[in-house]
Amino acid sequence: MPYRENRRYSSSSIITPLLSVPDIGEEDDGTVEITRAQTTADGYYDSKLRRGLNDLTRLRSAASAATYNTFNSFFFEHIDEGAYLPDVGLRPWLAALGGFCAQFCSFGYMNVIGVFQAYYATHQLIDLSPSTISWIGSLQSFILAFGGLFCGRICDMYGPRWLTVPGCLLLTFGVCMTAICTEYYQFVLAQGVCSALGASALFYATTSAITGWFSKRRGLAFGVAASGASLGGISLPFVFDVVSTRASFSLAVYCVAILLFLFSFTTVVVTNSRIAPSGRQPYRFVHFYLRPYLDPVFALVTLSLTVVYLGLFVPFAFIASHAISNGFSLASAFHLVAYLNAGSLGGRLFSGMLSDKAGKFNVYILVCFMSGLIAFPFWYLSATEAGIIVVAAAYGFASGGVLAMYPALIAHISPIREIGTRVGAVSAVIAFGALAGLPIAGAIVGGNASSAPDYNSMQIYAGVVMMSGSVIAVLAKARATGGKIFARE
Template sequence: MKIPSFNRRHSLSSITAPLLSPTGAIDEDDDGTVPIVRAQTTADGYYDSKLRRGFNDLTRFRSAASAATYNTLNSFFFEHIDEDAYLPDVGLRPWLAALGGFCAQFCSFGYMNVIGLFQTYYETHQLVDLSPSTISWIGSIQTFILAFGGLFCGRICDMYGPRWLTVPGCLLLTLGVCMTALCTEYYQFVLAQGVCSAIGASALFYATTSAITGWFSKRRGLAFGVAASGASFGGITLPFLFDAVSSRASFGMAVYCVAILLFIFSFTAVIVTTSRLAPSGRQPYRFVHFYLRPYFDPVFALVTLSLTIVYLGLFVPFAFVASHALANGLSLASAFHLIAYLNAGSLAGRLFSGMLSDKAGNFNIYILVCFMSGIVAFPFWYLSTTEVGIIVVAAAYGFASGGVLAMYPALIAHISPVREIGTRVGAVSAAIAFGALASLPIAGAIVGGEEDPVGNYNGMQIYAGVAMMAGSVIAVIAKGKATGGKLLARE
């Protein structure tokens, strides 16, 4: 008797056919089917269905077991949320991610938004013998690392999840700020404030930004506006805290209080930030594929160029509004309060631009706020010499520049595939970091010496305004490319 081969289809008929087939002729039924073959077919279907059901149950069990193990591990190390189980814009988890973004931007851009406070304090205290241009390198390096870190942080977040960045970001930021309180020499301020704290701030910012993009779709602009408002809230809170403590105790104690507040917010970001998209895992580091390929898209390249030019002037008022006020006769306390007024306007600008972009289009709002920022810097800041005028200009510039900072990640997400948003935001940030690096030293060099301080600040104001208006013009060209020349389209 021939033994059936198991290389054939694994069904009951392949095994039982030789055993059940009779040697003699058998009469057929009326329907032309041999009775024993019909019985065999019935049995075959029955047992095949049982085998398939058992196999599927086993597969589901193994998948469930793997998922349970994966979720258990990722409760400590990663963020694993079924992509299909949660819809974008719906539920508590998306808004927890937005809260994480709010806390992270409080610690990153919120801390950086008060560079004018430290610039002015260093000019009048620890580093009084150095020029404004030399001192400005501290904030410039801080801005550069915060932006350039996206080249690495975005990719790490895509591969391993946000928590691989938020935890070390929290620790490095707190360490850098605490070390700033102990600094006495110029190089020490550069290493502590310009490098260490900036690396931590960069990790926090890009981790939470990448997480938000996966949780939101239709209300992504609003979510980015809520997250970006954390930077303004930090810019409002930190100057008053620093001024209150430093005037009653010392510089070191004031910086320690700032460090405690930043740790509270950054630790909150660590807890609440999760990603809807499961981490892709380790992948080869292909620089050309991940970071250069997007620039073959002319829209992406033009948006990056626009942001780089805008960043040449964007943070100049943040750094020099207080020292400009001192040159016009305001007190040191009033100059510190200007930074808070600027960030109060930025809070409104971030929220308003985020909400409006969901209706009017990301390109349209970005172009508008870039042009408004340039107009406020020059001629309005240029013409402001009284205390009331400087306060109004600070609030107005905060409103316009807050819109720029809120719109730039939303605009990159708008023109990028969802699974590449973290990497592409990093690629853009690495490019605009060079604009940020050059901006403050150029502005400080324009301010120069003390022969005619007000006149020198006028030259700096023209530089900042022209840079931002030029960036808005390039953004118009990018929109034309994206819409096929339809400049009035809601895009």
């Protein structure tokens, strides 16, 4: 099925009119007639040149569309935006499945940074401070978020598969390289940079695809997709713990890489877009990335997410090492990360379903405030094994809601054809919150030969910044609804 029109263009149909000469008459007054003839010829050729260039432009657009159709039909026939309704049929849920697998590989892998943080601190990088080690996970989260600045626009122009294929390859390669790392800079490059680039490409490609396939049940679809991160956070720590205990660190990481490859390859197979890509467009940074911030609601939502991201991943990174300082074994501390992600599974699904009924803003504000409240005072006051397990599961539930609502909320306040770009614009800003959050928390914890780690101050920090983010979200909602704070929005 053709993308634009059935009209065919050949090189001869475009070039031949340009080479034909108009019939220009001759009269007695040579000077005047030569001037008129020259003017007529110039106008004639200018007109033909413009028509030829327009035909070339249409030809290139048709060729671009044909390339996309051929590439996309590797697994599916051509997808026509008008031929398929959102929310209906198998294809929307295939896109949701792609999002589920992509989030298993992106945020699911990101959610186990606490396991790697605790392992590095007791093995390969035992001579480094917690703040220094935390830069690995911090850089990983930064690139995962900041990559949206480029990935979102690429997806809008060329379609999701231009991101899912390289994302699968980069993620698998980065994790495999982590298995043979021995030096700090090697872990930074393999885990903090390479695998994060692949995870970012997978996440933003599927986020854009889901947005086009769903309308009324978009919150549920994002909740289903986000639950993949929870499954990754539950399964990967157990795989890593069992294999590293019985065999070696390298073999454990290779097993993780195999799982990530299987899920990322599934993402490549099932992810497709209902909305045909727009093709190459001029790169206008101000228009695409700065213009949305003229909208006060968009700017306030971005500010809220940035503040929340300063503390959101702190419990993920430090709950295991905090438990070890309270007498947990290394294996029990790793299991806490799994409990946290088990709670996150319920939070992502529940918040997604609830947001379709109660409103995107309402659910986002609620889960942000709950996350801060659990970090401080509940985590602050928990020192027993049972108490820390409950805190891990409860925080997973609340923070899972935040991660599920983030793309849904941006889609809610954005035009549908700009969602990929706008999610990227937001992600580029909140990435700096993710980058700074863990090193700040690590510096607060401290801990060396002369002083004990200060986890209490770190818990206060995490709780306060997340509750502050929920307050900013209230202001954004008030602006969006004209002051109706209790509206269903």
